[in-house]
Amino acid sequence: MSTLRFGQHIIKASAVFLQTELSFALVNRKPVVPGRILNHEVCEHVHVHVLPRKAGDFERNDSVYDELQKHDGQDEDVPSKWRTEEEMATEASILRNQIENS
Template structure:
C-alpha cells in the first residue's frame, strides 16, 4: 500500500491526539501502529486493507502446505482471512490466518500483525453474538513445542458458554488434540471423516452473511 503525502498528513492529524505524542513519524509502520492503538480505545479505524467479505478475491487460499477450498473461507482482507474449522471443538470454532504463509508469530510484519488481530476482533465479536455465547477464547500455538502442527500462524477463536467444559483450562488441551488431528485431515485429496465440504460450506455461508 502506497499513501500520498497529503493522505499521510491527514492521518497524522487524526491520530496525533490519540497517541499524545509530540511528533508522529509519517511512515507505514507508525500508520498501522496508530490504527491498532485507536482501535483499542474504541475509536473508528481507517485501515484501507480491510475489505468486505463479499469482495473476497477469487484466488486460492493456503494454510501451510494445504490448499483451502474457497467455500470454507467466510471473511477476507488483503492480509488476513477467516475459515471454518474441519473439526471444531465448539460451535463457532474458526481460524483466522495471515494470507501470506508465515510460520511464526514474530515473522509477521507490523501490517500483518495489526490486520490479523483486528480481523480476529471483528470475527470474534460477531460469532459470540451469533452463537449466543458470553465469552471468547482466542489462542495461538506459536511453534511446535507450543502445539502448532500446521506451520502457518493462526488464531483459534471459540465462542464460550458456561459449562461448555467441566474445567475451563481443559479447552487448551482440547485445542492441542484438535490441532494434531487437523494436520492429519487437512489435505483436500483425503476423505473427510468428521464434516463434509457441504457442511462446512453451509456454515461459512451463514457467517458470510454476518459481514455482508
C-alpha cells in the first residue's frame, strides 16, 4: 500500500491503520473529537465517521451533531488547520498496533 484515494483526496499509507480487500480505515486530518477516524469502503465511496465519545465531552449530548455540522463547513480546504502528516502517522501507528495486539 503506497497511496489510496478517498473521494478526490490522496491518502498516504502512513495515515491508514487498517486495510482489507474492500475497505480501509484512516485517521482524520481535522478531527472534531480526539480519536475520530474514517472507514472507507471501495464500493462507490461509502464512508463512515467514527467518533469516540466520553462522558462530559459535550455539555449537551446531542451538541456533537451541531459541532459536526459546523466543523464540516469550516476550513476544509485550509491545510494550515489540518494536523501534520507526522501527527496522523503517529496516531495511525498506535491504532495499527492496538489492532494487531488485540
